[in-house]
Amino acid sequence: MKEVSALAGNPKLRPHTSWSQAPSTAAFPTGRVDVWRVRLDEPATAGAQGSVLSPDEIARASRFHFEKDRIHFTQCRSALRAILAGYLAIPAAEIRFEYLTNGKPRLRAEQNPHVLQFNVSHSANMAVIAVGSEHRLGVDIEKIRSDVDTASLAERFFSLRERAGLQALPDRLRVPGFFACWTRKEAFLKATGDGLSFPLADFSVTTHPDLDPELEEINGNTEAGKLWFLADLSVVDGFRATVALDRCHSRLETYSWN
Ligand SMILES: CC(C)(COP(=O)(O)OP(=O)(O)OC[C@H]1O[C@@H](n2cnc3c(N)ncnc32)[C@H](O)[C@@H]1OP(=O)(O)O)[C@@H](O)C(=O)NCCC(=O)NCCS
Numbered sequence: 001m002k003e004v005s006a007l008a009g010n011p012k013l014r015p016h017t018s019w020s021q022a023p024s025t026a027a028f029p030t031g032r033v034d035v036w037r038v039r040l041d042e043p044a045t046a047g048a049q050g051s052v053l054s055p056d057e058i059a060r061a062s063r064f065h066f067e068k069d070r071i072h073f074t075q076c077r078s079a080l081r082a083i084l085a086g087y088l089a090i091p092a093a094e095i096r097f098e099y100l101t102n103g104k105p106r107l108r109a110e111q112n113p114h115v116l117q118f119n120v121s122h123s124a125n126m127a128v129i130a131v132g133s134e135h136r137l138g139v140d141i142e143k144i145r146s147d148v149d150t151a152s153l154a155e156r157f158f159s160l161r162e163r164a165g166l167q168a169l170p171d172r173l174r175v176p177g178f179f180a181c182w183t184r185k186e187a188f189l190k191a192t193g194d195g196l197s198f199p200l201a202d203f204s205v206t207t208h209p210d211l212d213p214e215l216e217e218i219n220g221n222t223e224a225g226k227l228w229f230l231a232d233l234s235v236v237d238g239f240r241a242t243v244a245l246d247r248c249h250s251r252l253e254t255y256s257w258n
Contacts, residue, residue, distance in 0.1 A: 019037050019254050019255060019256040020253075020254065020255050020256065021255070022036075022257060023255070026083070028087055028114060028116075029087065029131055029132050030133055031133075031248075031249060031251065032249065032250065032252070032253060033131065033132040033137055033243065033245055033249050033253070034130070034131045034132070034253050034254075035129070035130045035131075035139065035233060035243055035252065035253070035255070036083055036130075036255050036256075037126070037128055037233075037235050037236075037254065037256050037257065038075070038076065038079045038126070038128070039125060039126060039257075040072040040076055040122065040125045040126065041072070041075070041125040042258045051093065052078050052081050052082070052092040053074065053077055053081070053093075054093075054096070054097075057077050061073050072122060072124075072127075075127075076120065076122050078092070079127065079129065080118070081093070081095050083129055083257065084107070084116065087116055088111065088112070088116065090111065094111075095111065096108040096111060102195045103195065104119075104190070104195070105120075114134075115133055116131065116132075116133050117133060117134065117136065117137055118130060118131045118132075119190050121139045121140045121187075121241070123141045123142050123239065124239075126141055126143070126236060126239055128140075128141045128241050130243050132245070132249055135245070135246035135248040135249055136246045137191050137243065137244065137245050137246065137249070138186075138187045138188060138189065138192070138193075139187055139241070139242070139243045139244070140182075140186035140242055141233075141235060141240070141241035142182055142183050142240055143239050144175065144176065144179050144238055144240060146175050150166065150174055150175060150177075150178040153178070154178060154181075157182070157185070157200050158181060158200065158201070159202070159203065159204040161204040162181050162185075162204050162205065162207055165177075165181075166178060166181060166207045169207065169209075173208070173210070176209035177208060177209045178207075179209070180207060180213065180240055180242070181206075181207045182240070183232075183240045183241055184213045184215075184230050184232075184242045185200065185203075185205055186242075187230065187243055187244035188203065188205065188215055188230070188244040190244070191228070191244040191245070191246070202218065203215065203217060203218040203219070203225070204217050209232075213231070213242060215230055226247070227247050228244055228245065228246065229244070229245045230242055230243070230244050231243050233254065
């Protein structure tokens, strides 16, 4: 029913991840990370779940200029609440978030005695939500666009090592390599919670889109990179996604929310 990957010892996730149906009850993710794939434009649920959102979330939703963005945000928060509610065994509407100074949301401590951790990413009509406990994790998804100027964006956002890696790829891999590099970097940044305050040129990930990702170095220190495990996720055609996990995690499972 589900894909389970042992990260300890030989930490590999097959590149073509299979996504299982949601389990009827979610066991608390001790030592494990569950990644949920969420469609944000499902007709059966789109726009129908606003009631579980908090007043500040409803206010935020109302500020989106385009209805599509409002629906995507509402869907994503509703799914996040429902998923977390399953692990915490409390109603989705009662979940309370707080925000770190860099914007990273987390559960309020009084609702979270076993330190459930989560991270969310969304792009166009897809979202991924990673849930674990105690140890840091981050996730990123990007819709692939072939009209981007990969060379100039790489110059702006990637390290010298990454730029060289991208440059060495054959032309046909340049765009997927660019987005692979991007989601790997973002997933790591989101795991640390530092966001863009962590200088993007100060760490390097691998750029080949078809090879297992790695965090190669942080400030030139290759040992520091080994404390993290990166896994690319095949969410759906036309997207790239990566999850970054503290090595303390030992398993990764992948589920479809809808
Ligand atoms: C805000 C940031 C954390 C991610 O932004 P993003 O990639 O545009 O958006 P994503 O969909 O992946 O993530 C947004 C979600 O992450 C969470 N989040 C917000 N701030 C966060 C932070 N500092 N750390 C981790 N997660 C964060 C939130 O849940 C947010 O979703 P919500 O506001 O709808 O609830 C930050 O890294 C950023 O601004 N990135 C801009 C992109 C960029 O320039 N990247 C450089 C190239 S690698």
